[in-house]
Amino acid sequence: MKELLAEASNVGYHPGMEATTAVQGCTPTAGRRERKKQRTREALVDSAFQLFSEKGFEATTVEEIADAVDVSSRTFFRYFASKEDVLLTFQEEQFAAVQEAFTARPADEPVITAIRHAAVDVIRACEDGAFGFDPERFGCIRQLMESSPAVFGSSLEHGQKKHAEMTRLVAGRMGVDPDTDLRPHVVASAVNSVFHTAFELLSSGTVSAERFSDVLSELLRLAEDGINYPAAVPADR
Amino acid sequence: MKELLAEASNVGYHPGMEATTAVQGCTPTAGRRERKKQRTREALVDSAFQLFSEKGFEATTVEEIADAVDVSSRTFFRYFASKEDVLLTFQEEQFAAVQEAFTARPADEPVITAIRHAAVDVIRACEDGAFGFDPERFGCIRQLMESSPAVFGSSLEHGQKKHAEMTRLVAGRMGVDPDTDLRPHVVASAVNSVFHTAFELLSSGTVSAERFSDVLSELLRLAEDGINYPAAVPADR
DNA sequence: CCCAAACTGTCATGCTGTGACACTTGTCGT
DNA sequence: ACGACAAGTGTCACAGCATGACAGTTTGGG
Numbered sequence: 001m002k003e004l005l006a007e008a009s010n011v012g013y014h015p016g017m018e019a020t021t022a023v024q025g026c027t028p029t030a031g032r033r034e035r036k037k038q039r040t041r042e043a044l045v046d047s048a049f050q051l052f053s054e055k056g057f058e059a060t061t062v063e064e065i066a067d068a069v070d071v072s073s074r075t076f077f078r079y080f081a082s083k084e085d086v087l088l089t090f091q092e093e094q095f096a097a098v099q100e101a102f103t104a105r106p107a108d109e110p111v112i113t114a115i116r117h118a119a120v121d122v123i124r125a126c127e128d129g130a131f132g133f134d135p136e137r138f139g140c141i142r143q144l145m146e147s148s149p150a151v152f153g154s155s156l157e158h159g160q161k162k163h164a165e166m167t168r169l170v171a172g173r174m175g176v177d178p179d180t181d182l183r184p185h186v187v188a189s190a191v192n193s194v195f196h197t198a199f200e201l202l203s204s205g206t207v208s209a210e211r212f213s214d215v216l217s218e219l220l221r222l223a224e225d226g227i228n229y230p231a232a233v234p235a236d237r
Numbered sequence: 238m239k240e241l242l243a244e245a246s247n248v249g250y251h252p253g254m255e256a257t258t259a260v261q262g263c264t265p266t267a268g269r270r271e272r273k274k275q276r277t278r279e280a281l282v283d284s285a286f287q288l289f290s291e292k293g294f295e296a297t298t299v300e301e302i303a304d305a306v307d308v309s310s311r312t313f314f315r316y317f318a319s320k321e322d323v324l325l326t327f328q329e330e331q332f333a334a335v336q337e338a339f340t341a342r343p344a345d346e347p348v349i350t351a352i353r354h355a356a357v358d359v360i361r362a363c364e365d366g367a368f369g370f371d372p373e374r375f376g377c378i379r380q381l382m383e384s385s386p387a388v389f390g391s392s393l394e395h396g397q398k399k400h401a402e403m404t405r406l407v408a409g410r411m412g413v414d415p416d417t418d419l420r421p422h423v424v425a426s427a428v429n430s431v432f433h434t435a436f437e438l439l440s441s442g443t444v445s446a447e448r449f450s451d452v453l454s455e456l457l458r459l460a461e462d463g464i465n466y467p468a469a470v471p472a473d474r
Numbered sequence: 475c476c477c478a479a480a481c482t483g484t485c486a487t488g489c490t491g492t493g494a495c496a497c498t499t500g501t502c503g504t
Numbered sequence: 505a506c507g508a509c510a511a512g513t514g515t516c517a518c519a520g521c522a523t524g525a526c527a528g529t530t531t532g533g534g
Binding site (some may be wrong): 268269270273298299300311314320321332437 | 488489490491492498500501
């Protein structure tokens, strides 16, 4: 089940790189080749994070990243479709974790409430370094998104790509068909954007909170209560 | 008033190009230089739309766009920060129009309702070619966003940039301070993402509707009623 | 043990975006 | 009007991202 989620993530995929890991169900850690490939991939991610946090995103070139792992820059692009793509690996993992947590929420919770609990749990794990999450890397990404519009942009795009997936999950919980019922789409859409808004509130210093999870929690809580607020009554002032 | 809105739009701005038009309030159509600049700018936009719709976005190079107007590609980048940026001119106008319509809505309408009416009115005007909107260009953009992820991505980013502005407007209508009350942020955020979701629903063929405005209207209507839907009751099935 | 497929490196190339500098043209003061 | 000054533009140069093509190397399987 965990493997399924992992294999479903297509970040870093690009034409010419098949998901060879998943073709056969019988090969557990199949072949030295696979392992080597995986090691190269991880090395590239490490190297990228290292350099990004040292010199910033745009100041780091693909060649530097590749050189640090001793592969050609051409090879880099066989693993990642773009420089931004490297960072999505992490978001991908987070998203998968949130998904899993979401489906595991008790059935009597309404959708947004369930999402809130799932998301907050996962993000807090990231922040605290629980499970396999590296809090340092989490912080690094946040910093990169602040300083580089390109990174933030790719995060937006990634969120949009995951929209369909989230919609299906929400529809599943609601017990409706996402092809005829638009409500799950609105939910997924709102949740997605709330993530980015939480981030912006945090980095702009609008909120006093320290933790991303706290801001996110607050925003989702508001969304639960409905958001079609009335205009100000002319009575005051 | 109209000029004010036009001058406020910063699309296409990039270091080295000052908003010379707006420095003095007394010069109406100030100088031949300004007019020439404006003509060049519009010519570039026209040329870009022309070529994009003919050959597609990525297949068109900046050089081609510039050549068609008989300027150097270097000059192109003095007007637009990137190739995507050209397209945002249009979105900018739309956004300004929606903003204006929003603030003009009767005070007894709740925020999302008001936004729905404002947005639907404006978009319908685009679709029908009312006011100064060119429906052909509107369709062209839609097509480009479908075929080119880069264009869609830049649209996402642009929406996020406008987030703050929308938040303030919503907060104004609600009569609250956006620095302490997070509700306007949630509203602006949800509305923004609903725009993109409407687009995706349309281009993926999930909905049968023809017009963008219809899908958008439907989604916003749903958002008005609250979106924290209960999970399916175990009774059914 | 060898072959085919997968992986990688090298080379070549196109396009985006930017910096530097010189040249032209419009603007404004006198 | 005329000259100084600024704004706009062209040209040249260049770094970096991304991709295609081809050849060499590894590796897994028959």
